[in-house]
Amino acid sequence: MGPGTRKTSRAVSRMTEIYLDYAATSAVRPPVVLEAIAGYLADIGATPGRSGHRRSLAAGRLALRCRKQLAELLGYSGDPGRVTFQLNATHALNVAIVGTLRPGDRVIGTAFDHNSVRRPLTALARRGVSSETLELSASGETDLVDLRDLLSGAGRPARLLVIPHASNVTGTVLPVKPMVDLAHEFDTLVLLDAAQTMGHFPVDVEDLGVDLVAFSGHKGLAGPQGTGGLWVREGVEVEPLLFGGTGGDSGPPEMPATFPDHLEAGTQNAPGIAGLAAATEWVLAKGVHERRREEMLLKSLLLEGLRRLPSVRILSAEGAESVGIVTLLLAGRDPGELAMTLDRDYGIQTRAGLHCAPGAHRVLGTLQTGALRLSVGWATTAGEIEQTIDAFKQLDIIGT
Ligand SMILES: Cc1ncc(COP(=O)(O)O)c(C=O)c1O
The missing domain is CATH 3.90.1150.10 (Aspartate Aminotransferase, domain 1)
Structure with a gap:
């Protein structure tokens, strides 16, 4: 059993x-995840990046360990602060989509898009962002000639291409790399929805060449609900979706430009991050x-x-x-x-x-x-x- x-x-x-039903959430979690959450609540309880006392510093170390492990899972050896905590993949996708698109921009989604992509794109249409859909076959094949036409937009190249790494309906993994190569010919940013792959299938940002990756912490990574993340490549600009306190640098009225604070306003889900730190360590060990x-x-x-x-x-x-x-x-x-x-x-x-x-x-x-x-x-x-x-x-x- x-x-x-x-x-x-x-x-x-x-x-x-x-x-x-692991594609929805890993309702069954490794015991180390449960122990880590209970241990955090019993012994730490404070928020990373707030105050300078020992509990807050312990929470900060935990959050950094979690970021570093997530960066390792993403094949990313740069600043772990580029891995930002979000509440789930939906939250991460919204931050990435709303934060990179401006009125007048064009964005391309696919036929496999989850509502966490499709609905923000629909909502942005009311703010002057036009979206088009790349057709896919059941086995995830796509016509790169069609993609080229969509990307080029007859001289008005798309600002963003959103690719689901794997369909949550068919399970098919999409041919991401050729799509990214093509997108970059038009300086189009590529956002990968890795909700169904993180922890289950390699997600290597350097190999794939993507610019942003949104993921859940509670599916393939077997962490708790209320966890997820957005990785943003250095040099890619994302306007925050939420504005507020970040702990340090409280003086200026704007959000700090530095990551991860830029995209992490407010008290973070520290118990969830403790669970995710244990989960990612467990995934890496396996x-x-x-x-x-x-x-x-x-x-x-x-x-x-x-x-x-x-x-x-x-x-x-x-x-x-x-x-x-x-x-x-x-x-x-x-x-x-x-x-x-x-x-x-x-x-x-x-x-x-x-x-x-x-x-x-x-x-x-x-x-x-x-x-x-x-x-x-x-x-x-x-x-x-x-x-x-x-x-x-x-x-x-x-x-x-
Ligand atoms: C492909 C895909 N994208 C995004 C999401 C949203 O993930 P979350 O539940 O973490 O918000 C899901 C969840 O099922 C998904 O399968």
């Missing part, structure tokens, strides 16, 4: 739980490549079992580079009702619907129905995958 498999304590529901190897084995096992069932239609692209997400339909079953049945009768926790990414469902042809998403994570075991396949086998028989 893995850490993600547990007997629920309530007498009403004494069944095994199998958590397969290694992203090793985690990826394990998660891909589990995904293959799941796909192999599900593919044998006549009523299951796998929607995630096969063969393409991907993360541990499998999205599917079961003939004759509404995905929402299927998710409820899996939870109620088998203890299997999944996610149904449009997954905050209607564009990806449009590409898959499931905009009307939605689909069911299963996502593996650090605590998933082969035994849990077998139990999940068995549950689908039973549902397959019931359904036909």
